[in-house]
Amino acid sequence: MYCNLLSTPRGLAMICAVVLGMLPSISLSAAELHVGVATTSITPDEPVALSGHMRTRIATKVSSPCTASALALETRDGDQVLDQAIMVSCDLIAIRETVLDEVRERVQKLLPDFDVNKIVLNATHTHTAPVMRQHTYALPAEGVMQPTDYVEFLADRVAEIAAKAWESRDIGSVGWGLGHAVVAQNRRVVYKNGAAKMYGNANHPDFRAIEGYEDQDVNVLCFWDKNDKLIGTTVNIACPSQEVEGRPSVDADFWHQVRLSLRAKHGEDLVVLGWTGAAGDQAPRLMYNKAAEERMRKLRGLDRLEEIARRIVNGWEEAYAGASQERHTDVPLVHQVQTVSLPERMVTEQEAERLKAAVAVSAKDPKLFRKMTWQQTVLDRYERQQSGKLTPYQMELHTIRLGDIAIATNDFELFTDFGIQMKARSPALQTFVIQLTGPGFYIPSERAQRGGGYSAIIESNLVGYKGGQVLTDLTVDALKELWTSDSK
Template sequence: MKRITLFLCLSAAIHAAELRIGSSTASITPDKPVALAGQFGTRISQSVEAPIIAAAVAIESVEGGKVVDQSILISCDLVGIHHSVLAQFRQHLKPLLPDFDVRKVIVSATHTHTAPVTSEIPEETLITYPIPKDGVMQPAEYTAFLVERMSQAAVQAWKSRKPGGVSWTLGFAQIGENRRSVFADGHAQMYAKTNDARFRHMEAGSDSGIETLFFWNAEKQLQAVAINVACPSQEVESRSALNADFWHDAREQLKAKLNLPDLTVLGWCGAAGDQSPHPQYRRDAEARMIKLLGLTRQQELGRRISNAVFDTLDAAKADIRTDAPFGHIVEDLPLPPRKILEREYADAKKNIAQYSVVEKPDNRVITMLKLEQGIVKRFEEADKLPPYDMELHVLRLGDIAITTNTFELYLDWGIQMKARSPAQQTFVLQLANGCGMYLPTALAIQGGSYSGLPHVNKVGPEAGQILVDQTVRAMQVLFPASPAAK
């Protein structure tokens, strides 16, 4: 009842008020080689192909000189935002912004697989990398640097806030595709050969929407944009170089089109746990077109995103809101742990027996053995497992809703949220304020394969439905007059 009472009190205060906007960008590119996160093997960066950044937007609504609500939104070119990193960042930020509620900071990751490792805490990481000590910046050192730079971006954005406005648009571009193929026997496989005679269909669909939130100053000059794309930025995921992936190209191309070199661009990864920028079919046709265009595929994806945003710019200029309703709900949401199936338990015990006899195990074998042992323990101690506590954020800004989760959230969960939302348009941010691993659908667990296996699932479909229902309930509180909220 406590949370419901809080929601009701908040909903009564949601009405139009003056908006104040600030923005900033900071480099989070290290000046030393680092270990890169996202693959099973250790990769040490040899160069910087495309710099990684933290982009921040501060939002505050004010009425009669009093603050109604506030937020700072930060997007980072990282594989994820570990809980320990978020805790360090908030602790560092609090004395710098004593009048700001640090619980209302949202830090999300673009999920590039060519950015530094930020945590070596076993409970937070799927893989523990053996990292050379000499000549390589260690994760703890990089995290300290990261926290400092994120704080700089947040403080500058907050202190630069001035009266301004927002607008939002919807464009379209094909960026992500479902990466899980289903075969005649019902099993699924990630990145499978779809020209196999046993191939039947992709497990789920994709979302080509490019949802854009524009931030303007009082003179109606564009100062920042946030772009929501249902695809992780992992086109160049296996390289040994720092690279912000297609978000770098989207940012640079958009800045060039607008002639705004200082524009702040937030890349928001939507629900995309089963999505990928890699073509699953029509590969040869796409490769031919990119060659004819004289681009790399990374550049082509950036071109599609920047074009989709640019094409809606006139519409955005025509509907700038300077007094839009603004509200920000933060809730700690306990979610039940993923249930380990009997067949998964049996498979884990078989795999443990096989991995245990490997004479010279490499890092992948060591990682898999640790994961299989974890599956056995989770099955045998199911009644003792605590819930997974997720920090849920739901915002209203004008007629749009913004919601966050910590997972690599399968697209179907995000579609549920958008379809049931009482808002005119809904932005879904995954990998925000935590790393909860994949949140698969029941269909994915049935099909098996990576991302549908318990090794990379802290929670399962039961938790997914709770997350959707609670997110929708919070949105309904922020949009009480909407027919969908009844």
């Protein structure tokens, strides 16, 4: 019945209405803003396996530390608390299963009066951060920090800074601004036959197009303390941090250079949260004009991480110039949390047969262990599907209003088309879309799913483009709800 409803516009509207009907009514009023920030390293001091590739990589050194940065927000009317949020940006590939629960459990003990459902974790998607899932890679039993041990280490550190940010909150102000930076390019190349390939060769006779639109917005929030000192900022760009993704060392990728640059200009204590926008089909890798781009970079005397950071910081400065002119101490804060159901992408019989053959080949080579487990998960899903046990994907959706701006989260590597829809249809002056607040499966656009290729094939997608549209519509409706109030 669920899948039948999804096949019609009326069905989609019915589902949206049911979910949104469960939201509490919103009482919106301006209130005194309180802000707190904190940051810490989440880099272990022992060898660790790295996420993000099909091959096993063991890091024995640190190129730049992976960090977690926390922002605590609260609005009050006198002594009455109106709403609150704690948001933590982590240099990780994703927020894997159990991580959020582990953090919330610890924060509940540290802050018994705080509603831990209003904690949001997001990943910057560096491919050189520790593995968090056990049995994903074939790892030695000794000499390497095991994924379960890293999750314990991570949860302790993140909970500590979440509590530290919350306990340090004090009267503050906020400003928002928009800049631009050419950081990401769409990474899917379309050929003459209609097939698409991630990082495909554009210098080919059959090359016809780069597949999708590119989002170059730099959405910025700035926070000042009661003495007008800039203490924190969020930087929202539609680009995963995977410039140095193949390195065998721990590395926060370009966010490390961004933090260093911003702190050099605005104070060593500045806390910087990296928020990755909808960018499942975008990346910092050059797709064309490579020689010209590299020439200019070398003439500037910068490496690639420094070049990317230069562009982001320039975009941030544009936004800051506006944000600093309009600082708000009395703003409405509304933080809504709901669980939405998204249909899983159905596995075809042809896909299942292809993957059975592929798993049989991968199982013969220990070096292909990660690839085999990736393929096997789809066969397991096919079995559930055939037995009638396939259930919708349950996602925790956070929608936040802070003054004139909106924030919306999702678990995925969401293709840019959906993020553009959310921002274009949002009632807010400015909308921040934060992906990778969960495990991080790709959700492709309809055209990408037709074109195939990594990121749009069944192995890459737990939720397909139909689920992506459901997510988009539910998110937009939830944002509109934040602007529907007689008291605004």
